[in-house]
Amino acid sequence: MLIENRYKILNNSDRGGMGEVIFCEDLHLQRQVVLKYLQAGVESRRLLDEQKALSKVRSKHVVQLYDIVNVPGAVSPQPAIVLEFINGEELNAGGLSADTNYLHLIWQISCGLADIHSHEIIHRDIKPGNIKIDGEGVVKILDFGLSRNNATAETRSIIGTPIFMAPELWGDQTIAFDSSIDVYAFGVTCLALLTEEAPLSLCERPPRQPSLTDFSAPFVGLPSEITHTLHQCLAPDRRDRPSMQVIQNLLAKHLLKDRHRATVVLNGTANTLDYKNRRISLNATVGSLTIEYDGLAFNVTQVTGAVYINNTSVSVGMVVPGCCVLTFGSGGSRKFVTFDVSNPEVMP
CATH class of the missing domain: 1.10.510.10 (Transferase(Phosphotransferase) domain 1)
Structure with missing residues (x-):
């Protein structure tokens, strides 16, 4: 049996709290899909709410809405939504x-x-x-x-x-x-x-x-x-x-614990701060700064003199953000140091 001259019903179905599910093959795109419609007596708003929500949300972690169709009913055709089939x-x-x-x-x-x-x-x-x-x-x-x-x-x-x-x-x-x-x-x-x-x-x-x-x-x-x-x-x-x-x-x-890496450029030399090298001290004469990596963040553990992160005065305990500028000193004797953090991602 075909629905909308496209969806071939397979020999299995399922039932949830309020909905009936038919597993089908989409003959146009040659993939398995799920047709969902409401059980008798269930408020029709439920299917409309699901349709509205799924039409708005785009996320790899949310089931996808593919189509809206009518399926044969006891008295008359009734609406159904066509969803991504998740074989898992x-x-x-x-x-x-x-x-x-x-x-x-x-x-x-x-x-x-x-x-x-x-x-x-x-x-x-x-x-x-x-x-x-x-x-x-x-x-x-x-x-x-x-x-x-x-x-x-x-x-x-x-x-x-x-x-x-x-x-x-x-x-x-x-x-x-x-x-x-x-x-x-x-x-x-x-x-x-x-x-x-x-x-x-x-x-x-x-x-x-x-x-x-x-x-x-x-x-x-x-x-x-x-x-x-x-x-x-x-x-x-x-x-x-x-x-x-x-x-x-x-x-x-x-x-992402222990997977971050920071690069600090001082006097033309690049220094690495990561799980292998967890501590670095920067001495720019007009001020000094010690940064330690605890596996989760880069933390200021010692500071002397006038030191700034993106124009904010540095204090012990501050977390150094990624891609910032460290400024040592003030007025005409300032020295600028770049601090770049890689941005690893959690992959599904």
Whole structure:
């Protein structure tokens, strides 16, 4: 059977919480795709919300929308969306260990969510079951049936997957919400990927933020900065939760540990600062500066005289940014030194 004279139905299908899925072959482009339409009785807005969200978001970590078609129905044709087919594994609760591979996985999820939020979209149902890893190891976020635009984000009903729902979603009146509910769900997802035993406080209605001690147990071995930030995703006040961009940057920083390299040019000589050579002292007569690389950042550990970074006076503890100018001295006796940092990227 062909749909729209293009999509050949294959001998398999699936069913989600609200949608029916048909696996098809796109005969024009010779690729497998997914046709999704709503189950009987499900509000038609769900499919329209998914269509609107996916038409706005462009991200390698979000399932792609290819087409909009009609499929045969019991009474009349009904609308369906044609989605990218992801031939990969689903994420399971408690299936991972707190290691570098885990950090790389949740970094990819954070990238997808940061992209979604940058388009003013709230996913609203982040959980392991709505995330897949394709055959090339790239994380894909699925199922935008509950998504909302940030400007119109409110609900009069409690809807979602309970343990992943932020406490503000459990009210009995009209509830306004924002992208921080996805941040909350991301924090619970990060926990769920490591253990099936959630702290009891997360199972209450509404949930309470677990203590840092209770939350941290599955994350043993990860940098404390990451554990604290993921714990903060579950803050009861949504204003206290970090943004997904902040989380993405933090995870990237730790995944790139010891991979940065700085080049410092002084008196015509280039000096390298990296994991092999972690400390460099620059003496320009009118001032001196010591910079150390701790694997995550280049930090000022000693300074004498008048020294400036991009015209800002330097003090111990400052982080030296990439591609900046160090100025030693003031007035007519100034000496300028370039400081360039390579920018390695975390690859999916």
